[in-house]
Amino acid sequence: MVTLTIDNRPVTVPEGTxxxxxxxxxxxxxxxxxxxxxxxxxxxxxxxxxxxxxxxKLAAACNTQVEGGMVVRxxxxxxxxxxxxxxxxxxxxxxxHCVTCVRSGNCSxxxxxxxxxxxxxxxxxxxxxxxxxxxxxILRDSSKCIxxxxxxxxxxxxxxxxxxEVTGSGAHTTVRIKGGLRMNEANCALCGQCVSHCPxxxxxxxxxxELVFEALCDPTKEVVFQVAPAVRAQGKFVVVQTAPAVRAxxxxxxxxxxxxxxxxxxxxxxxxxxxxxxxDTTFSADLTILEESSEFIERFTHSExxxxxxxxxxxxxxxxxxxxxxxxxxxxxxxxxxxQQMFGAIAKSYYAKLLGLPVARxxxxxxxxxxxxxxxxxxxxxxxxxxxxxxxxxxxxxxSSNLERLLYYMSDGDCELVASLMADLGEKGFYxxxxxxxxxxxxxxACGRADDDATRAEIASTWNKLGALIDPHTAVAKSVLDxxxxxxxxxxxxxTASPYKFSxxxxxxxxxxxxxxxxxxxxxxxxxxxxxxxxxxxxVLRDLPVLHKDVCDRAKMGAFVESSxxxxxx
Numbered sequence: 001m002v003t004l005t006i007d008n009r010p011v012t013v014p015e016g017t018x019x020x021x022x023x024x025x026x027x028x029x030x031x032x033x034x035x036x037x038x039x040x041x042x043x044x045x046x047x048x049x050x051x052x053x054x055x056x057k058l059a060a061a062c063n064t065q066v067e068g069g070m071v072v073r074x075x076x077x078x079x080x081x082x083x084x085x086x087x088x089x090x091x092x093x094x095x096x097h098c099v100t101c102v103r104s105g106n107c108s109x110x111x112x113x114x115x116x117x118x119x120x121x122x123x124x125x126x127x128x129x130x131x132x133x134x135x136x137x138i139l140r141d142s143s144k145c146i147x148x149x150x151x152x153x154x155x156x157x158x159x160x161x162x163x164x165e166v167t168g169s170g171a172h173t174t175v176r177i178k179g180g181l182r183m184n185e186a187n188c189a190l191c192g193q194c195v196s197h198c199p200x201x202x203x204x205x206x207x208x209x210e211l212v213f214e215a216l217c218d219p220t221k222e223v224v225f226q227v228a229p230a231v232r233a234q235g236k237f238v239v240v241q242t243a244p245a246v247r248a249x250x251x252x253x254x255x256x257x258x259x260x261x262x263x264x265x266x267x268x269x270x271x272x273x274x275x276x277x278x279x280d281t282t283f284s285a286d287l288t289i290l291e292e293s294s295e296f297i298e299r300f301t302h303s304e305x306x307x308x309x310x311x312x313x314x315x316x317x318x319x320x321x322x323x324x325x326x327x328x329x330x331x332x333x334x335x336x337x338x339x340q341q342m343f344g345a346i347a348k349s350y351y352a353k354l355l356g357l358p359v360a361r362x363x364x365x366x367x368x369x370x371x372x373x374x375x376x377x378x379x380x381x382x383x384x385x386x387x388x389x390x391x392x393x394x395x396x397x398x399x400s401s402n403l404e405r406l407l408y409y410m411s412d413g414d415c416e417l418v419a420s421l422m423a424d425l426g427e428k429g430f431y432x433x434x435x436x437x438x439x440x441x442x443x444x445x446a447c448g449r450a451d452d453d454a455t456r457a458e459i460a461s462t463w464n465k466l467g468a469l470i471d472p473h474t475a476v477a478k479s480v481l482d483x484x485x486x487x488x489x490x491x492x493x494x495x496t497a498s499p500y501k502f503s504x505x506x507x508x509x510x511x512x513x514x515x516x517x518x519x520x521x522x523x524x525x526x527x528x529x530x531x532x533x534x535x536x537x538x539x540v541l542r543d544l545p546v547l548h549k550d551v552c553d554r555a556k557m558g559a560f561v562e563s564s565x566x567x568x569x570x
Contacts, residue, residue, distance in 0.1 A: 004070040011066075019050060019061040019072055030074055031083065031115070033090075033108055033199060034148035035062040039157050044149050046086045047112065050074045058082055084116045092123035094200065095143040101201040108199035109146060130174070136183050137190055137206050145202040147173050151194035161325070163188045187324035189317045216274040288314055292334045294399055300557060307331045308561050327544050335394060360489045364447045365480035367395045367455065372403070376447040379438035381421075382430035391452050391505040392472040394497075399425075407433070410440050448480035455479060456509035459499075463510060469532055471497040472505055500526065500534040 003012045006023050013022045018041075023030050033045040043060035050061045053071035058079065061072075073079065090109065098104050129143040152164040152175060163186050165178040177186050195203045215221050254261070267278045296310050313319050313334040323330045366373040368388040375381040383398040390396055407418050417434075424431035433441070450458065458475040462468050470478065474495045481493050499506045503522035504514050510529060514522055520542045523534050552560040 002066050002068050004066050004068065004072065006072045007074055013066060015066075017066050019052075019059065019064050019066055019070075020048060022066050023061065023072075023074060028074060030061045031112060032062060033087075033112060033146070034150060036150055036153065036197065040148070040150050040153035042149055042153070044147060045090065047083055049079055049082045049086070051076055051079055080116075084118065087112050087116055088118060088121050088123060090146050091118070091121045092125055093127050094146055095125070095127045095129075095141075097144075101144070102204045102207075103198075103201035107201065128174075130176075133182060133184075134206070138183060138188075138192070138195060139204050139206055141202055141204075142174060144200050145175055146200055147175065148199060149175070150197045150199065151175060151203060154193045154197045159189065159191055159193055161187055161189060161321075164194065189321035189324070191317050191321075288336055292336045294397065295334050295336060297399070298397065300561075309565050310334055327541070360487075361446050362444060363477075363481055363484055364445055365395075365477040366447070366449045367392045367476050368449070368451050369396050369398065370449040371398055372400055373447040373449045375403070376441060376445050379433045379435070379441075380430060381425065381433075383425065384429040390472075391455060391502065392476050394473055395476065406441075407437075410444075411437055446484055448483050450476045450479035456505075458482075459506055459509035460511065463530070469499045469506070469526075469530055470495060471499040472502050473497055475509075498535050498538070500538050503534075 001012050002015050002017070003010060004022065005011065006019070006026065006028055009026050009028070011022050011026055013025060020030055020032070020035070030048050030050065033047045034040060034042065035045075035048065041063045043063050046058075046060060048061040049058040050064075051073040052059045052064070053073075061074070087109070091113065094109065098107070098110060101107065104110070127143040129141065132140050132142070147166075149166065152166060155164050156162045163178060163183075164175055166173060166175055168174050177183055177188075179186075192205065195205055198204075270278050292310070292312060299308055299310055309332060311322065311329070311332050311334065313336055319333060322333060364372050364376060367390045369390065371381065371383060371385065381403070385398065387398055388396065404418060404422060407421060408415070411417050417437075421431040421433065455472050455475045458479040459470060459472065462470050462475065462478060474493065474497070478493045481491060484491075500523055503519060503526050504517065507522050507526045507529065508514050510526075512525065512529060514525075517525070523538065526532070527534055550560070550564075
């Protein structure tokens with residue numbers, strides 16, 4: 001233990017304690033600005049300056065360790081003047097747009113200025129604003145940056161990403177994305193830690209509030225919006241969905257207790273804004289769980305093609321983190337969409353029809369694994385069939401998890417019927433829906449199938465006639481849609497993926513020989529043949545090492561999963 005004196009008060013603390021922490025033990029307040037315990041203790045702001053007897057220079061309390069017999073003074077005229085001058089210097093490089101700043105009323109610099117009675121800044125303002133893409137999810141205003149380095153430290157030491165860096169020196173010091181990249185080019189996971197730890201308004205989330213109100217005031221739009229993440233209201237059908245984090249945060253922001261910040265009150269508040277339909281994330285989270293479960297079963301059953309262990313893809317930030325930091329594990333991500341993305345697809349199609357929007361019919365497209373086409377045609381869902389590997393692999397399923405929810409809606413919420421059908425599927429491998437239910441389904445849904453030959457023909461035809469390069473999944477959809485007799489209704493085909501994910505199959509469909517060519521060679525050849533450009537996210541993969549070369553027999557799958565998990569997590 002070490003004994004010292006702070007402001008004439010004896011203090012005993014463990015060896016290695018900083019002056020700042022020692023002062024806290026006896027309720028002596030030392031102001032800080034850049035300090036984050038065990039994260040950012042760089043004394044960049046010098047606001048925590050104190051006098052140490054026998055030392056000429058003022059010491060930074062945040063990173064100066066105590067010594068036995070040390071005498072510290074935290075409130076002398078010299079200390080107060082130094083702190084005030086340091087804050088004034090910081091203010092000289094910080095624009096004072098406090099009224100319009102997102103941090104107004106919750107700004108550490110604002111609070112310090114008030115506490116130090118700073119009413120004017122004696123130094124010339126030299127704040128510099130540098131260009132920043134305002135469409136990015138995280139916005140930066142360099143004219144407000146105080147160079148505290150919190151963002152740099154939290155990104156490096158907490159998130160282990162190191163997205164930010166410091167360049168220049170003195171008055172020309174600045175913080176930027178490492179290497180001068182744009183945020184969408186860096187390995188940023190969009191976690192928001194830099195935003196939450198910025199003590200001023202230099203970093204903030206993009207605010208799309210005005211877009212939402214524009215949508216609410218537009219009589220041509222049906223508003224159903226999503227609260228988190230940030231809402232971007234586009235088109236005629238706008239979605240708002242409440243997530244668990246939002247349900248907790250909104251009450252805190254309004255000072256409401258947990259018993260008052262209920263989901264019903266949140267929904268009522270949103271409805272009062274003019275929103276007609278409010279959904280909980282659990283509405284589509286169930287779909288994500290079902291899809292990921294179905295995909296895991298498929299991967300487990302077909303071990304020769306499926307990578308295990310399988311990771312969830314629910315969080316876009318997590319997906320981005322894995323793909324940038326551990327690209328060798330990208331193939332282990334589930335291909336299922338996040339709950340927000342799934343809800344978007346539901347809202348734009350089936351739910352839009354339920355709302356009464358002018359959606360005539362929805363067309364379900366199948367490849368050779370045509371279990372859904374058979375079901376919509378006959379009313380019998382039968383998974384007892386051969387499984388085919390096709391050039392549209394995301395459609396290679398025998399069990400459709402989304403169908404259970406459709407049955408619920410089409411049967412007017414008959415839970416007993418749906419449960420009975422699902423039990424039959426599990427026990428017998430098939431079920432038959434009642435005729436009246438089949439008739440209702442057929443009123444809403446048309447269907448069709450396209451085998452690999454038809455898929456290839458559609459890829460070639462679409463390119464030759466329209467100059468549009470499409471992937472095999474989109475080709476299946478367009479082939480089926482084109483086969484539906486035209487009735488004058490505007491028809492929409494939803495494109496699903498980049499054709500460059502399937503370079504070999506798309507190139508072959510265009511009539512080129514791909515024998516002996518690697519995937520990247522096919523990608524290069526496709527670019528040359530069509531004059532299009534492969535997505536950068538795919539192109540960069542060619543320079544990464546191949547790390548997964550394991551092969552195992554189906555009978556040894558269980559042991560392989562266990563050993564794979566051990567390699568990853570232990």
